[in-house]
Amino acid sequence: MHIKILSFGVAKEICGGSVLQLEVPDNATAGEVKQLLTEQYPRLGGLASFLLAVNEEFAEPDTLLTPNDELAIIPPVSGG
Amino acid sequence: MKHNEMAIHIKISDTPLDIMACIGQVTGPACGGVDVFIGTVRDATKGKPVLRLEFEAYENMALREMRKIAEQIFERWPVQAVAIHHRTGILQIGDVAVVIAVGAAHRGAAFEACRFAIDTLKQTVPIWKKEVFEDGEVWVAAHP
Numbered sequence: 001m002h003i004k005i006l007s008f009g010v011a012k013e014i015c016g017g018s019v020l021q022l023e024v025p026d027n028a029t030a031g032e033v034k035q036l037l038t039e040q041y042p043r044l045g046g047l048a049s050f051l052l053a054v055n056e057e058f059a060e061p062d063t064l065l066t067p068n069d070e071l072a073i074i075p076p077v078s079g080g
Numbered sequence: 081m082k083h084n085e086m087a088i089h090i091k092i093s094d095t096p097l098d099i100m101a102c103i104g105q106v107t108g109p110a111c112g113g114v115d116v117f118i119g120t121v122r123d124a125t126k127g128k129p130v131l132r133l134e135f136e137a138y139e140n141m142a143l144r145e146m147r148k149i150a151e152q153i154f155e156r157w158p159v160q161a162v163a164i165h166h167r168t169g170i171l172q173i174g175d176v177a178v179v180i181a182v183g184a185a186h187r188g189a190a191f192e193a194c195r196f197a198i199d200t201l202k203q204t205v206p207i208w209k210k211e212v213f214e215d216g217e218v219w220v221a222a223h224p
Contacts, residue, residue, distance in 0.1 A: 008138050009208030010219035048224045053206070056141040072138055072206075078220035079135070079142075079166060079207030080119050080178050080198055 001026050003033070003065060006072040011050070014043045015073070024065070030054055031061030033071065048076045088150040089163035092139055092207075097165050097176045106161035106183035113187035115194040119178035121171045131212045135168045135177065138206040142166070145205040149197050153182070156196070157189040164197060166207060177209075 005020040012018050015037075022040075024033055030052045038045045051074040052059045058074070065071070089105040091097075099118060107114055121133050150162040160183045167177050180197045184190040201207075209220045 006138065008206065009136055009210075010222040013219075047222055053138070053141055056138075056144055072141065074138070074206050075208070075219070076221040077202070077204070077206055078209040078222075079137075079205050080202040 001067045003067060003069065003071055006070065008073065009075045010047065011044065011073040011075040015041050028065050029061060030059035030063040030065060033065065037073065050075055087161040088147060090143055090146045090150065091165040092137055092142055092168060093165065094169040097167055097179050099176065099179050102163045102165050102179040102181045105163040106181045108160060108183060110160050110185060111183035112185050113190045114181060114183045115187070115190035117180040117194050117198045118176055119198070121173050121175045121177060123173045125211055128213060131214060132173070133171045133177070134210040134212065135171065136208045137166070137168045141206050146201065149200050153193045153197060157184065157193045159184040159189050159193050162193065162197065164201065
C-alpha cells in the first residue's frame with residue numbers, strides 16, 4: 001500500500017521534504033515503516049531519537065497501518 | 081473528579097504571545113496563587129552567539145500533547161486552570177517562545193504544576209527549534 005508521511009525539523013532536511021510518499025506491504029506496522037525509512041534515509045539512524053506518530057499519537061512498533069493513516073517522523077523534540 | 085474543560089487553555093501561534101492574556105485565562109476568584117513560566121530566546125548557547133531561533137510545530141499533534149500535559153496536571157494537583165501557549169516561526173533575541181500559567185487555590189500546587197508543564201513539554205510536544213548562528217544553523221538536540 002501507499003502511505004504518506006509528514007516530516008519535521010531535522011528529519012525534513014534529511015528526507016528532502018515535508019511530505020514523503022512510501023510504498024509499504026499491506027498490514028505493515030509502524031516498526032516496519034521505521035525500518036524502511038532508516039534504510040532509505042540512513043542519517044535518520046544517527047539522530048538522538050526518532051519516533052513515528054500515527055494519526056497524531058506516538059506509535060508503538062506493532063501499531064498496524066492503513067492507507068489513510070497520517071504518519072509523521074518525529075525527530076528529537078526541542079520546544080520550550 | 082472531572083476537571084472543567086474550560087479550565088484548559090492551549091494555543092500555538094505564529095504571532096507574538098500575549099503574556100497578560102495567558103495569565104488572565106487562569107486567574108479567578110478561587111485562585112490564591114498564579115505561577116507563570118515564560119521561556120525567552122537567549123543570545124547564546126554554550127558561549128556561542130545566537131542570531132535568532134526558528135520554531136516549527138506538528139501543530140495538531142502538538143496541541144494534543146499540550147492538552148495531555150494540562151490533563152495530567154489536573155489529575156495530580158489541585159489546580160483551578162492551566163494555560164500553555166507556544167510560539168512558532170522566527171523569533172529574535174528576547175522574544176517570548178512559551179508561556180505557561182497555572183492558577184490554584186494555594187501556591188504549592190501552582191509552582192509544582194507549572195514546572196511539570198514546562199519539563200514535560202520539552203520532552204513530549206512535537207515542536208522543534210533551530211538555532212541560527214553567524215556561521216550556520218543547528219536543529220537543537222537532534223544529534224547525540
